[in-house]
Amino acid sequence: MELHGIFEYFGSLIDKIGLPGFWEFLVDNTLIAAVLLGVLSVMALFLVWWERKVSAHMQDRLGPMRTGWHGVLQTLADGMKLLQKEDITPTGVDRGVFFWAPVIVFATTFLAYVPIPWGEKLIPADLNIGILYILAITTFTVIALLMAGWGSNNKWALLGGMRSAAQIISYEVPLTLSIMGVLIFAESLSMQSIVKSQAGFFDWYVFRQPLGFLIFLVASTAEVNRTPFDLPEAEQELVAGFNVEYSGMKFAMFFLAEFLNMFTASAIAVTLFFGGWNGPLLPSWVWFLGKTLVIVFILMWFRWTYPRLRVDHLMEFAWKWLLPLAFLNLILTGIGVYLWDALVGK
Amino acid sequence: MGVVKDFISGIYNLLLGLKVTGLRLPEKSVTLQYPDEKWEMPERSRGIVVLLSDKETGELNCTACMLCMRACPTAAIQIERDKNEKGKWYAKAFTVDNTICCFCGLCEDACNFDAIKLATYYENSVYNQSELVWDKDKLQEMGRDVPYTPKRPKKKAAAKPAPKPAPKPAEGSDAGAPDKPKPAEDAKPQQAASDKPSEKAEANTDKKEPDNKPAEPKAEDKPSDAGSDKDDTGSDDTGQDKKNEK
Numbered sequence: 333m334e335l336h337g338i339f340e341y342f343g344s345l346i347d348k349i350g351l352p353g354f355w356e357f358l359v360d361n362t363l364i365a366a367v368l369l370g371v372l373s374v375m376a377l378f379l380v381w382w383e384r385k386v387s388a389h390m391q392d393r394l395g396p397m398r399t400g401w402h403g404v405l406q407t408l409a410d411g412m413k414l415l416q417k418e419d420i421t422p423t424g425v426d427r428g429v430f431f432w433a434p435v436i437v438f439a440t441t442f443l444a445y446v447p448i449p450w451g452e453k454l455i456p457a458d459l460n461i462g463i464l465y466i467l468a469i470t471t472f473t474v475i476a477l478l479m480a481g482w483g484s485n486n487k488w489a490l491l492g493g494m495r496s497a498a499q500i501i502s503y504e505v506p507l508t509l510s511i512m513g514v515l516i517f518a519e520s521l522s523m524q525s526i527v528k529s530q531a532g533f534f535d536w537y538v539f540r541q542p543l544g545f546l547i548f549l550v551a552s553t554a555e556v557n558r559t560p561f562d563l564p565e566a567e568q569e570l571v572a573g574f575n576v577e578y579s580g581m582k583f584a585m586f587f588l589a590e591f592l593n594m595f596t597a598s599a600i601a602v603t604l605f606f607g608g609w610n611g612p613l614l615p616s617w618v619w620f621l622g623k624t625l626v627i628v629f630i631l632m633w634f635r636w637t638y639p640r641l642r643v644d645h646l647m648e649f650a651w652k653w654l655l656p657l658a659f660l661n662l663i664l665t666g667i668g669v670y671l672w673d674a675l676v677g678k
Numbered sequence: 679m680g681v682v683k684d685f686i687s688g689i690y691n692l693l694l695g696l697k698v699t700g701l702r703l704p705e706k707s708v709t710l711q712y713p714d715e716k717w718e719m720p721e722r723s724r725g726i727v728v729l730l731s732d733k734e735t736g737e738l739n740c741t742a743c744m745l746c747m748r749a750c751p752t753a754a755i756q757i758e759r760d761k762n763e764k765g766k767w768y769a770k771a772f773t774v775d776n777t778i779c780c781f782c783g784l785c786e787d788a789c790n791f792d793a794i795k796l797a798t799y800y801e802n803s804v805y806n807q808s809e810l811v812w813d814k815d816k817l818q819e820m821g822r823d824v825p826y827t828p829k830r831p832k833k834k835a836a837a838k839p840a841p842k843p844a845p846k847p848a849e850g851s852d853a854g855a856p857d858k859p860k861p862a863e864d865a866k867p868q869q870a871a872s873d874k875p876s877e878k879a880e881a882n883t884d885k886k887e888p889d890n891k892p893a894e895p896k897a898e899d900k901p902s903d904a905g906s907d908k909d910d911t912g913s914d915d916t917g918q919d920k921k922n923e924k
Contacts, residue, residue, distance in 0.1 A: 392701045394709040637699040638692070 334620075339363070359606070364456050364584035368445055375451035375595055376588040377407040379628065386632045417580035424487070425577065429483030434578065434585040437477035441589045443469045444596050447523045451609050451617035455524060460525035463515070466600060467508055470555070473593065474500040477564065477574050480586070492573030495643065496564035499554055502650040503561075507551035509658035513544040513665040514604045538605040543661045545605045547654055549630075552597035554650070556591065558631055560638035563646060573623030710768040719798035721825055724781045727755075727774045728821030729814065738818055739793035742769040746785035746794050754779040772814040777807055790829070797824045 337675065339360050344358045381396065381404055388395030396403025446469075447462035449455040459465050474497050481493015514537045518526040530536050538545045554561035565573030573588040602608060602623040611619030641649065710717060719725065730739050758771040785794050804810055806921060812820070823923035 386703070389705075389707065390702045392702060392708050393704055394707045394711070397711060633696060633699060637695045 345615065352406075357359060364406055366454060369442065371455070372442065372445065372592055372595075373588070377411065379595060380407040380410075380587075382628075383632050386629065387636045390633075390636045394444040397571065405626055411584060414580055414584040415494065419580045419582065420577075422577050424485040426483040426485065429479045429666045433480035434474050434582040434589075436471060436479065437589045438585045440469055440472040440476065441592045441596065443492060443597075448596070448599050449523050449603060449608055452611075452621055454617055458522055458524045461521045461660075463511060463521050463526070463600075463604070465595075467504075467511070467537070470593075470596065471500070471504060473589075474533055480578070481574040484574070486577050488570045488572070488576045489574050492566075492570045496557060496574060497556070499561065499563060499646060499650075502647060503551045503554040503654070506547050506650065506654035506658040507555060509655070509662055510541075510544045510547035510551060511604060512662050513541045514667055516662075516665050517541075523603055523608075527610060530607040531610055533607070536605060536607045541661070541665065543657065545601070546604070547658050547661065548601060549627075549633045551650075551654060552601065553631060553634060554646075556593040556597050556631075559635040560641050562640060563643060564636075566640060594628060594631055598624045598631065601627050654675075719800070721798070721827070723798050723800075724783050724796045725798045725800040726776060726781075726796070726802065726812075726820065727779060727785065728795055728799075728824055729817040730773060730793055730795055730821045730824060730826060731818055738769065738814075739791050740769050740772065741791050741793065743790070744765040745788040745790065749784040749788035751782060751784060752778045755785060769814060772817060774803055774812050774817060776810040776812060785895070787831050792826060792828050795821065795824060795826055797821060 342359045342363070343356050346359065384406070385395045385402070396406035399405040399409050421427065444466050446456050447459040447465055449458070477496040477500075478493045481489045481491070481496070484490070514526065515521065517537060517540060518529045520526060520529070557564050564570075565575070567573075570576070575583055578586060599620075602620065606623050606627075608623075609616035609620040611623075626657075731737060732739055742757060744757055744759065747755045747757045754775045756771070756773040756775070757769050759767050760770040762768050781795050781796060786796055789795075797820060802810060
């Protein structure tokens with residue numbers, strides 16, 4: 333990619349100035365982070381607009397139409413408005429916790445993109461513990477949401493934060509177990525090797541792990557707090573949930589993080605089950621983006637179709653259905669792979 | 679295995695839900711981009727009140743009979759009337775205050791002469807409330823091109839007086855009757871031809887049909903008399919007046 337040229341240019345520049353090699357590393361990674369931040373911000377704006385369009389057309393409405401072509405600049409305008417808004421810190425909030433919660437939410441969302449392969453050579457860092465890193469870092473979100481709920485000193489926010497914690501912790505378990513099946517086949521935690529191991533169309537793990545994929549899809553929908561699992565921000569009950577006291581750009585950070593989380597979940601699903609950037613003819617990043625947006629669309633489709641679950645049903649579903657199914661899937665996959673190796677050979 | 683059956687029917691129903699919303703997605707939206715696109719309002723919609731004019735002569739149909747003013751529940755209509763040189767009533771001033779008009783349509787029902795109607799116009803936002811108080815000229819202007827179905831066939835055509843003000847006989851049918859045979863035959867020739875026998879009576883009110891008309895014209899009149907039921911509700915007093923006078 334052209335990015336390499338930029339890195340080499342900066343590398344030679346730093347050599348000329350005579351700075352130590354550490355600076356080259358720093359400059360390179362700052363550049364990567366900046367590019368990623370730019371791409372993700374645009375992606376979040378696009379996703380918000382797209383969600384509004386999808387929801388509108390599913391209800392025979394038009395959605396935003398006025399700002400730009402079919403309202404494509406609507407979210408940009410909304411963002412500008414939020415930037416101009418007063419940043420209110422209500423009295424009685426726990427200031428430190430209140431301030432850092434949106435920062436952590438956005439940062440963890442952003443950090444989850446480190447090992448996600450956007451293309452054949454387009455990956456910020458190919459960690460050898462890739463998927464484990466993602467699972468670990470996305471769990472931080474729950475802490476931030478709990479911080480937001482607790483720090484706001486508001487009953488709705490606290491309820492939203494508590495629900496979010498309970499929900500994410502519960503669904504984290506079947507989510508992780510559903511990924512294990514893929515890892516048994518891929519024999520690696522690195523995202524790039526997982527993608528490379530499903531080169532052909534029929535190597536996609538969704539064909540070997542259909543149950544695993546379904547569990548992953550449901551559990552990740554719950555993980556990113558989307559309908560039908562959007563209890564942490566159930567508007568009808570909790571006003572707005574954990575972000576009820578936030579305004580201006582802090583609110584925007586929660587909002588954008590929510591949509592980026594959806595994109596993250598879809599990107600992981602594509603990487604694990606749909607062959608990542610593998611695909612003929614078109615450049616690899618196009619395939620990755622296209623597949624991811626299809627999954628994002630399915631998540632939006634869910635949102636505008638299904639009603640919200642009740643709290644006890646939510647927990648029952650996670651522990652009594654998804655968890656046993658995930659275990660079943662894992663055991664069957666293990667036995668299957670063992671038998672295949674023993675009978676057919678590697 | 680009830681559990682398995684439930685599981686499968688649950689999945690089926692979830693997919694069914696997705697199908698419903700999915701099929702909606704490519705459908706055309708019903709939303710109209712309001713200021714750019716507008717609904718075509720039906721002729722009988724209840725928009726703002728206008729005064730109708732005779733299509734040929736351009737004169738108001740109004741006879742200043744005051745029925746609409748009396749029917750108006752919010753007193754939005756104010757009429758001042760006067761007699762013209764021929765001794766016929768006409769509306770000297772006709773004011774509709776759209777800030778208190780409730781668009782109930784009772785004035786339209788009360789009118790016997792196709793003179794007042796709720797038009798399709800409905801955009802009443804103004805910067806100054808006084809702009810919503812419409813005088814006679816404004817009401818006539820707004821009603822100029824409003825299409826309407828006459829409540830009765832216009833046989834008075836033959837009988838109508840030419841002079842400017844309200845060409846039709848109002849309560850002052852004493853003045854109206856003698857005037858009738860005068861001009862304006864050219865105005866509505868098609869109806870005049872078929873309705874000759876009943877012209878005078880019809881001009882006053884169709885209430886009289888049952889008593890003193892021959893059978894043929896009755897048969898002719900009825901089908902065209904779409905608004906006659908409306909007349910009955912609103913026009914009792916005038917109808918009675920005229921009868922008595924006759």
